[in-house]
Amino acid sequence: MNPLPSSDRLDRRAALKWMLAGTATLMVLDRDSLAQGASAPGGRGYGTDPDLIKEYKPGDYWPLTLNDHQRRTAAVLCALIIPADDRSPSAADLKVHDFIDEWISAPYAGHDKDRARILDGLAWLDAEAGRRFGKKFIEANAGQQTAICDDLCREVPARAELKEPSLFFKRFRDLTAGGFYTTPEGMKDIQYVGNVPLLTFDGPPPEVLKQLGLA
Amino acid sequence: MPHISSAELKSNYDVIVVGSGAGGGQTAYTLAMEGVKVLMLEAGRNYDPMAETPMFQDNSRAPLRGAGTTDKPFGFYDATVDGGWQVPGEPYTQASNEPGRQFEWWRARMLGGRTNHWGRISLRNGPYDFKPYSRDGLGFDWPMTYEDLAPYYDRVEMLIGVYGDNDGLENTPNSSPGVLQPPPKARAGELYTQRHAKKLGLPVIAIHRAVLSMRQDSRTLPAKLHPNNPTAQRILAQAMNERAACFWATACGRGCSIKANYQSTTVHLPPALASGNLDILSDAMVREVTMDDAGKATGVAFIERKSRREMRVKARIVVLSASACETVRVLLNSKSARYPAGVANSSGKVGKYIMDTVGARLSGQIPALENLPPHNEDGAGGGHVYVPWWLYQEQHAGKLGFARGYHIEFGSGRQMPGVGTMSGLDWLNGGNYGKAYKQDARRYYGSFLGFAGRGEMIPNEDSFCEIDPTVKDKWGIPVLRFHWKWSEHETRQAAHMQQTFADLISALGGRVRQAPQKDGAKAIEPGGSIIHEVGGAIMGTNPRNSVTNQWCQTWDVKNLFLTDGAPFCSNADKNPTLTIMALAWRAADYMLEEMRKGNL
Numbered sequence: 001m002n003p004l005p006s007s008d009r010l011d012r013r014a015a016l017k018w019m020l021a022g023t024a025t026l027m028v029l030d031r032d033s034l035a036q037g038a039s040a041p042g043g044r045g046y047g048t049d050p051d052l053i054k055e056y057k058p059g060d061y062w063p064l065t066l067n068d069h070q071r072r073t074a075a076v077l078c079a080l081i082i083p084a085d086d087r088s089p090s091a092a093d094l095k096v097h098d099f100i101d102e103w104i105s106a107p108y109a110g111h112d113k114d115r116a117r118i119l120d121g122l123a124w125l126d127a128e129a130g131r132r133f134g135k136k137f138i139e140a141n142a143g144q145q146t147a148i149c150d151d152l153c154r155e156v157p158a159r160a161e162l163k164e165p166s167l168f169f170k171r172f173r174d175l176t177a178g179g180f181y182t183t184p185e186g187m188k189d190i191q192y193v194g195n196v197p198l199l200t201f202d203g204p205p206p207e208v209l210k211q212l213g214l215a
Numbered sequence: 216m217p218h219i220s221s222a223e224l225k226s227n228y229d230v231i232v233v234g235s236g237a238g239g240g241q242t243a244y245t246l247a248m249e250g251v252k253v254l255m256l257e258a259g260r261n262y263d264p265m266a267e268t269p270m271f272q273d274n275s276r277a278p279l280r281g282a283g284t285t286d287k288p289f290g291f292y293d294a295t296v297d298g299g300w301q302v303p304g305e306p307y308t309q310a311s312n313e314p315g316r317q318f319e320w321w322r323a324r325m326l327g328g329r330t331n332h333w334g335r336i337s338l339r340n341g342p343y344d345f346k347p348y349s350r351d352g353l354g355f356d357w358p359m360t361y362e363d364l365a366p367y368y369d370r371v372e373m374l375i376g377v378y379g380d381n382d383g384l385e386n387t388p389n390s391s392p393g394v395l396q397p398p399p400k401a402r403a404g405e406l407y408t409q410r411h412a413k414k415l416g417l418p419v420i421a422i423h424r425a426v427l428s429m430r431q432d433s434r435t436l437p438a439k440l441h442p443n444n445p446t447a448q449r450i451l452a453q454a455m456n457e458r459a460a461c462f463w464a465t466a467c468g469r470g471c472s473i474k475a476n477y478q479s480t481t482v483h484l485p486p487a488l489a490s491g492n493l494d495i496l497s498d499a500m501v502r503e504v505t506m507d508d509a510g511k512a513t514g515v516a517f518i519e520r521k522s523r524r525e526m527r528v529k530a531r532i533v534v535l536s537a538s539a540c541e542t543v544r545v546l547l548n549s550k551s552a553r554y555p556a557g558v559a560n561s562s563g564k565v566g567k568y569i570m571d572t573v574g575a576r577l578s579g580q581i582p583a584l585e586n587l588p589p590h591n592e593d594g595a596g597g598g599h600v601y602v603p604w605w606l607y608q609e610q611h612a613g614k615l616g617f618a619r620g621y622h623i624e625f626g627s628g629r630q631m632p633g634v635g636t637m638s639g640l641d642w643l644n645g646g647n648y649g650k651a652y653k654q655d656a657r658r659y660y661g662s663f664l665g666f667a668g669r670g671e672m673i674p675n676e677d678s679f680c681e682i683d684p685t686v687k688d689k690w691g692i693p694v695l696r697f698h699w700k701w702s703e704h705e706t707r708q709a710a711h712m713q714q715t716f717a718d719l720i721s722a723l724g725g726r727v728r729q730a731p732q733k734d735g736a737k738a739i740e741p742g743g744s745i746i747h748e749v750g751g752a753i754m755g756t757n758p759r760n761s762v763t764n765q766w767c768q769t770w771d772v773k774n775l776f777l778t779d780g781a782p783f784c785s786n787a788d789k790n791p792t793l794t795i796m797a798l799a800w801r802a803a804d805y806m807l808e809e810m811r812k813g814n815l
Contacts, residue, residue: 045286046278048297049260052269052469055276081648088653099280108284146649155646170641173648177656178634182274182281187632189653190660191589195271195631197462198591203400207588212407 045107058102065105065115066097066122069136073122074100074172076138080149081176088189096179103175114171121168128165218261219494221519221526228254228494228530230806231515233501233545236328238536238779240479240487241371241796245803247492248447251810254528256499256517258537259297259324264331264480268294268472270465274633282634290633294331294470294478298323300743304689308696315736318569318678318697319743320540326497327480328538329746330792331470334597335425335477336624337377338789339368341386343607347673347785351611351618353704354673355568355784358756358765361388367797369394373436374451375477375796376458378595379423387603396428398599399463402592404584404627404664405600411722412602415715417623422601425477425793426467431455447490454486466631467596476596499526502692503549504533504558504775512558512775515545518690532774532806532815536799539780540569540680543751544695547682559769564762565752567679569697570786572747573621573670573705574740575712579720579727580643584662592628592661600625604788617707621670621788623715629661636660642728666719668712671788672705674750678742699742706735713738747791749780767802774815778802 046061058064066074078100079092091097104115125137125148133144140148151162152169180186209215232243235257247253269292274281277291284291288299297303300319309317323329342361347354369391378396381389398421401409409419433455441447458474458481467476474481487493498520505513505527514529535542543566547557557565604620637656641647644655677700682693713731720727732738755761758770763782769775778799780791809815 045284046291048286048299048303050278050287050291052267052272052292055272056278061278082653083649085650085653103279106279106284108286149648153641153646153648155641170646173641173652174635174638177637177640177652178280178282181632181637181656181660182634184273184275187273190632190657192629192632192660193589194591194593194629195273195464196591197464199462201399201461201463201594204403204406204592205588205590208403208590209406211587212403212583214406214410 058098062105062107064098064101065119066101069138070119070122071097071101072138073125073136074118076145077125077172078176080145081173082180088185091176091180094180094183094185096176099179100172100175114175117168117171118175121165121172124165124168217488217494219496221496221499221522223494224254224496224526224528225494226529228252228528229810230254230532230534231256231528231530232534232536233515234328234536234538234541234779235326235484235495236330236479236536236538236779237792237795238799239534240327240330240483241799242534242536242776242778242803243493244483244487245800246806247487247490248441248450249444249807250490250492251807253487253493254530255493255495256501256515257326257495257497258500258520258541259326259328259497261495261497262296262326262331262480264294264327264470264474264478265472268470270469270472273631280634289332289468292466292469294468295323295329296325298325298329305694306686306688307694308683308686310696310698315701315741316699317742318571318680318699319741320695320697320748321743321746322538322541326495327478327484330477330479332468333478333792334790335467336597336601336790337372337375337379337423337425337793338622339388339390339423340364340787340789340794341388343386344785344787344789347619353618355753355755357784358754358761363765364794364797364801367801368793370440370800371793371796374440375425375482376427376431377423377425377793378421378428380421382418382420384418384420384603385607395423398422399428399595401599402594402628403587403590404581405598405625407581407583408625408627408664408719408723409600411724412719414722415718416605417602417715417719418605419600419602422598422624424595424597426595426597427458427460427475428595430460431458450486450489454482454489457485458482461595463591463595464593465596500690500692501537501545502690503545504535504772506549506551506554506558506772510772512772518692520690523690531810532776534776534778535781536777536779539748539751539783540695542777542779542781543680544682544692546752548693559752559762559771559775561771562759562762564760566681567676568674568750568753568784569678569680569699569748570672570674570750570783571742572745572786572788572790573672573708573712574668574745575709575732575738576665576667576740577713577716577720577727577729577731578626578663578665579716579723579725580659580663581720581723581725582662583724584664585658587629587661589629592630594628598625615707615711617704617711619671619673619704619708619788621668621708621712623712624667624669626665626667627663632660639728664720664723664725666716668709668716669745669788669790670705670708670712672786673702674753674785675700675702680751701736701739701742703735706739708735709739710735747780747786749783749786749791752777752781753784754782755784766805767798768805776802776806
């Protein structure tokens with residue numbers, strides 16, 4: 001199959017159309033049709049026989065969704081959730097927001113739900129920043145951005161009206177982590193040290209056994 | 216003889232083998248190494264693991280960070296080509312819309328079939344597993360004993376390479392001395408579970424998997440496998456020398472370009488091709504077995520996928536090894552005035568007693584495993600230990616409320632991160648972000664343990680497949696329609712799994728994210744999801760109520776054999792692939808003998 005051009009982004013209106021069409025399509029299609037990649041207008045999946053050796057980037061197979069402002073908002077949120085520290089760069093440094101864009105644009109079952117939640121959530125951030133600080137979320141200062149995130153990050157939201165935005169934040173955080181910890185920098189951060197050929201597999205080192213009371 | 220095009224087909228072969236997975240691979244291997252001219256037909260495309268396997272690719276290079284989709288259900292890097300629970304243009308149907316009454320049918324349209332991605336878990340059926348009816352009055356006995364198949368388990372294990380220990384536990388057979396390769400050392404979470412599972416009486420022992428923990432002994436094994444056949448010995452020694460030992464990286468589900476694990480395409484087919492006795496035609500979708508007036512099979516009719524032409528090819532013997540349900544489909548579609556119910560179906564049992572494995576899973580977080588010093592836990596690309604069924608006596612005494620057992624597989628450790636590796640940390644830390652979140656990710660990574668139960672399903676009258684009267688696939692071939700129903704033996708077993716896993720996680724000082732599911736009908740994974748499809752043409756001692764004899768030979772058509780999971784008349788908790796191969800080797804030996812005698 002021919003990959004789509006990587007620069008092919010959809011504007012907000014097109015994305016909304018896509019979401020609506022996607023929802024309607026899901027209602028009438030059976031699983032057979034879903035498996036044939038018919039679930040999303042505007043983009044096809046990678047099919048059942050993609051080249052597994054080559055390296056891919058967001059946009060290679062289906063058009064991305066976020067417009068420039070949404071993309072910048074997503075990047076700011078990525079950097080708030082996973083900021084740079086002495087061990088690794090931020091999620092925004094690693095362009096995790098582009099992975100999230102790829103994710104919410106994917107023509108597969110389930111991704112449409114994330115698409116709606118993330119787009120609504122990004123819009124909510126601007127509305128909230130406007131209400132509280134009179135500016136867009138990305139124009140707010142760090143303390144103001146943090147104040148908004150503090151309201152959303154809890155497992156149990158502080159107020160009932162924060163339920164939906166909190167679910168957005170939770171999903172965005174999981175996607176940010178998914179995008180971040182799968183990169184070489186992210187894997188290094190949590191000290192995944194595998195994926196290298198070894199002559200022997202020696203099991204846990206003595207200090208691990210000791211910590212587990214198995215030495 | 217090699218990979219061929221349809222133009223290169225010979226007019227006649229000794230044996231046609233339909234399918235190239237574990238059963239077809241083993242059948243073709245055994246026959247070709249003994250000088251029989253074999254044609255293998257594969258419905259999917261040719262597949263070259265040497266060139267196509269993504270070794271070492273990390274998830275950042277894959278679409279969606281490698282997450283599973285309907286196109287690639289087990290993730291982008293899974294070896295499966297053109298496969299899944301749905302295959303485009305090749306539907307199947309369900310007889311019922313009721314919850315729990317569906318069977319989801321996995322297929323892989325590629326050379327080597329499911330062996331390219333399978334879990335490589337290679338457990339022998341034990342003595343009880345061949346005589347389940349005699350033991351508890353349910354299901355069917357096999358027309359053979361464990362002792363009949365044991366020599367073939369040894370042979371298969373020596374050929375493909377299986378690591379494991381001989382623990383001598385009940386109904387968990389030892390291999391003969393010198394057959395198994397040494398198991399890899401257990402990982403931290405596996406060892407920790409081994410220590411603490413003792414409180415619950417659960418034995419944690421080395422699992423058996425078809426992965427080379429060391430190089431095969433190409434000087435002694437070939438002579439054991441092919442006595443009195445120096446040509447076969449030489450070819451096999453060469454093939455064994457071309458396999459490397461595991462280098463303890465890259466998940467087995469991607470396939471293995473260094474041939475360290477078993478897949479038909481790296482282990483069975485190369486020596487079979489090197490013998491000069493095997494032709495392989497890919498993209499050949501078999502529709503039916505062709506018959507003569509005397510009631511013998513003459514060959515098969517197939518659709519060449521690229522040209523969409525129907526073609527026919529002939530042989531003395533036809534072997535179906537297309538996967539249990541696909542084999543059933545071919546038999547039922549081999550319909551004529553003489554065989555209105557399909558061939559080999561005078562018993563009316565073709566399609567009956569489809570089985571899968573009972574599956575349920577639960578995971579937990581184990582504080583003791585937090586903040587462990589970083590170390591490499593990739594290991595053999597799959598589990599190193601498991602818990603075999605441990606309650607045979609309690610069950611036999613009727614204390615459990617379900618008749619058959621299960622084993623427990625582990626998921627643990629500091630594996631290569633995927634999209635979901637850090638999902639839902641708010642469950643543990645109440646929800647945060649920023650630098651504190653990064654600290655938490657470091658703390659919790661590698662501290663999760665997952666347990667999956669794999670249990671026996673008893674064949675029943677409500678789980679079967681038949682030809683859908685109206686629906687055809689894109690090749691014009693009528694499709695299967697499934698009927699499915701779990702009995703309480705399976706649903707109660709699934710609930711028991713859930714409780715056991717919750718108890719185990721507690722014994723490890725851990726916590727479960729969700730309470731164990733007490734309703735077995737909700738705990739059990741849908742039919743077909745474990746991809747241990749067997750049955751549909753069961754073997755037996757009586758042509759009136761079974762389809763084949765113990766040699767996988769159909770009662771009705773003596774030159775027609777079924778060497779995949781279709782002849783299974785029970786589905787022990789032990790993963791079926793090793794038994795499929797042992798049965799196939801035994802059936803192929805029988806074919807050789809019958810051909811020598813002039814009976815076939």
